[in-house]
Amino acid sequence: MSDTPDPRGVSRTGDLLALGFDFGARRIGVAVASDATGTARPLTSIQARDGRPQWSEIDRIAAEWKPSILVVGLPYNSDGSESEMTRRARRFGNRLGHRLTLPVEFADERFSSQEAEARLRQQRQAGDRRRRVRKENVDEMAAAIILQSWMDRERKQGIDLDDRPV
Numbered sequence: 001m002s003d004t005p006d007p008r009g010v011s012r013t014g015d016l017l018a019l020g021f022d023f024g025a026r027r028i029g030v031a032v033a034s035d036a037t038g039t040a041r042p043l044t045s046i047q048a049r050d051g052r053p054q055w056s057e058i059d060r061i062a063a064e065w066k067p068s069i070l071v072v073g074l075p076y077n078s079d080g081s082e083s084e085m086t087r088r089a090r091r092f093g094n095r096l097g098h099r100l101t102l103p104v105e106f107a108d109e110r111f112s113s114q115e116a117e118a119r120l121r122q123q124r125q126a127g128d129r130r131r132r133v134r135k136e137n138v139d140e141m142a143a144a145i146i147l148q149s150w151m152d153r154e155r156k157q158g159i160d161l162d163d164r165p166v
Helices: 055-065 082-102 112-125 135-154
Strands: 017-022 029-033 037-048 067-076 104-108
Touching: 017 037, 017 055, 017 082, 029 055, 029 135, 037 055, 037 135, 055 082, 055 104, 067 082, 067 135, 082 104, 104 135, 112 135
Parallel strands: 017 067, 067 104
Antiparallel strands: 017 029, 029 037
């Protein structure tokens, strides 16, 4: 892999790289973030069947991006309590970390899909997006929102992302 930045603006080498996941029963949104840029970007969405992802696709993405850490969103209820989807997302994250032998952080993802849909619609109305907003786009953007929120929270707590144990 070269030291040149990815076309989406995220460097693939030289700094902490994180992959973020928005777990769902039908699709799993994936985003990537670099400590060098300080921003998360939507990457892709992976089809899932009843919450079972296409592991080969996740393996391919991890091999390509070589992340240092994984961040999985936990869909808490609006009152902060856990649901069956929260438990399923946690199981997914634990399996993901074990499979890729990488540390996994969990992040509250409440309302990330609604925020993602609003951002994408706003982009379309502003003319920045030509195609209509599809569910896959919402999942990818939600993963980026989850990952960006996690990065912002870590920085706010004074944690240098480059100094995290991996």
